[in-house]
Amino acid sequence: MTTVIDGKQAAASVIEAVTAAAAALERDTGRRPGLAVVIVGNDPASHAYVSSKSRMAKQCGFKSVQHTLAEETSQETLMALVAELNADAEIDGVLVQLPLPRHLDSDAVIQSILPEKDVDGLHVVNAGKLATGDAETGLVSCTPAGAMILVRQIHGRDLSGLNALVIGRSNLFGKPMAQLLLAANATVTIGHSKSRDLPALARNADILVAAVGRAEMVKADWVKPGATVIDVGINRVPAPDKGEGKTRLVGDVAFAECAPVAGAISPVPGGVGPMTIAMLMANTVIAAYRANGKPAPKF
Numbered sequence: 001m002t003t004v005i006d007g008k009q010a011a012a013s014v015i016e017a018v019t020a021a022a023a024a025l026e027r028d029t030g031r032r033p034g035l036a037v038v039i040v041g042n043d044p045a046s047h048a049y050v051s052s053k054s055r056m057a058k059q060c061g062f063k064s065v066q067h068t069l070a071e072e073t074s075q076e077t078l079m080a081l082v083a084e085l086n087a088d089a090e091i092d093g094v095l096v097q098l099p100l101p102r103h104l105d106s107d108a109v110i111q112s113i114l115p116e117k118d119v120d121g122l123h124v125v126n127a128g129k130l131a132t133g134d135a136e137t138g139l140v141s142c143t144p145a146g147a148m149i150l151v152r153q154i155h156g157r158d159l160s161g162l163n164a165l166v167i168g169r170s171n172l173f174g175k176p177m178a179q180l181l182l183a184a185n186a187t188v189t190i191g192h193s194k195s196r197d198l199p200a201l202a203r204n205a206d207i208l209v210a211a212v213g214r215a216e217m218v219k220a221d222w223v224k225p226g227a228t229v230i231d232v233g234i235n236r237v238p239a240p241d242k243g244e245g246k247t248r249l250v251g252d253v254a255f256a257e258c259a260p261v262a263g264a265i266s267p268v269p270g271g272v273g274p275m276t277i278a279m280l281m282a283n284t285v286i287a288a289y290r291a292n293g294k295p296a297p298k299f
């Protein structure tokens with residue numbers, strides 16, 4: 001029987017623990033964790049994600065600040081805002097929603113966030129700490145951290161002897177996911193658009209993580225029987241059955257055909273997606289504990 005991994009339930013458990021940790025910090029220090037979320041432009045999906053982040057931060061008992069900037073915002077204005085948030089003692093976490101409009105240099109903006117406030121885990125200092133195994137002082141990118149919690153539900157903390165394939169090599173997901181799997185002792189391969197035979201690599205994987213951004217690309221004959229399949233894709237495709245112009249959300253994995261072959265599989269929606277926001281809250285509470293000189297909770 002295939003296990004369908006419930007990301008909403010896992011996210012709810014993380015949020016419960018974050019809320020308790022935030023309340024304990026406020027009791028001890030009189031300070032609540034503070035999260036600032038910055039969005040530039042008009043992308044409707046990004047606005048929806050940012051609203052969820054701000055709402056969830058409030059629900060967790062944080063000070064929650066949202067900065068909504070116009071599409072034509074200059075690099076200087078955005079960097080000045082990040083500098084202001086870096087200097088704000090009430091703000092523990094700064095997140096700039098991606099993607100930014102094309103005229104802006106995302107990397108320069110992300111690298112200007114103080115590493116200790118980089119709750120997206122994208123600063124080179126945090127990426128470097130992850131790569132060198134420093135889990136104690138760094139911050140890990142939210143989606144891979146969340147995906148790893150789902151993997152742990154199935155396999156526990158030690159992945160010794162298991163082959164893992166991560167399809168995708170982005171800084172936001174593929175690279176940190178591979179590092180987390182490696183740190184848990186898996187034998188890790190990173191596949192991407194230039195890999196010679198992705199289906200063959202996938203068939204060798206006990207843990208198959210798909211983050212390619214191509215709707216339902218992973219087919220049933222890519223999946224090793226009994227494998228754990230983690231789908232990180234978020235693709236909107238036309239859904240004429242729902243009415244003209246309507247869309248539905250699908251992952252990078254063809255769920256209906258892969259589920260019967262897999263041992264465990266995360267759905268889209270309701271799998272990794274909800275974990276992204278939960279882990280952002282976890283990173284913010286971790287940053288707040290550290291800023292107050294207290295040992296940070298683990299998630």
Ligand SMILES: Nc1nc2c(c(=O)[nH]1)N[C@@H](CN(C=O)c1ccc(C(=O)N[C@@H](CCC(=O)O)C(=O)O)cc1)CN2
Binds near residue numbers: 143234
């Ligand atoms: N600065 C960042 N930008 C972006 C990140 C990020 O981690 N940091 N990730 C994505 C978008 N994202 C959060 O920002 C995100 C994506 C998806 C979900 C989610 O809960 N998805 C639901 C479905 C939601 C829907 O119906 O559209 C699910 O999969 O169940 C949360 C957050 C890019 N930008």
